[in-house]
Amino acid sequence: xxxxxxxxxxxxxxxxxxxxxxxxxxxxxxxxxxxxxxxxxxxxxxxxxxxxxxxxxxxxxxxxxxxxxxxxxxxxxxxxxxxxxxxxxxxxxxxxxxxxxxxxxxxxxxxxxxxxxxxxxxxxxxxxxxxxxxxxxxxxx
Numbered sequence: 022x023x024x025x026x027x028x029x030x031x032x033x034x035x036x037x038x039x040x041x042x043x044x045x046x047x048x049x050x051x052x053x054x055x056x057x058x059x060x061x062x063x064x065x066x067x068x069x070x071x072x073x074x075x076x077x078x079x080x081x082x083x084x085x086x087x088x089x090x091x092x093x094x095x096x097x098x099x100x101x102x103x104x105x106x107x108x109x110x111x112x113x114x115x116x117x118x119x120x121x122x123x124x125x126x127x128x129x130x131x132x133x134x135x136x137x138x139x140x141x142x143x144x145x146x147x148x149x150x151x152x153x154x155x156x157x158x159x160x161x162x
Contacts, residue, residue: 035062039069050074057081084129086122088115096122099129 025031032038056078058067064080071078085095086105096115097107105126112122 035065036069039066040073042066043070043073046070047074050076055079059083086125086129089117089121089125096125099126 032041054076056067056071056074056076057080058064058078059081067078070076081098082101083098086097086099086107088094088096095108096111096117097105099105107122117125
């Protein structure tokens, strides 16, 4: 990764980024893996990784829950169906209160929560089942 340090414009485009990424992760590929692309810019990257690696790909339609002091860093995500996943190790380091966590969840984009079926993203296909993910789950009232 040293060749990417302190550089800008490393990739020609998102497809090129996918080619570089798949080369970096080749030794870590798992036969049971599912590649998830987030429709906020990395779907072209995921498509390239999927095409090269042969990994099946799906979409993770989510919105990042950001830290109060840094909107680029997140500690969880809200899915199109209102399901919330929190990164417990990040929360332990961030030292957020339950109130701050709830406020962060409530600030996520409304369009994601209102689009409960996610049809524009998933064409009514059910999301993939991914067992073994550690999370704390919340549901919107």
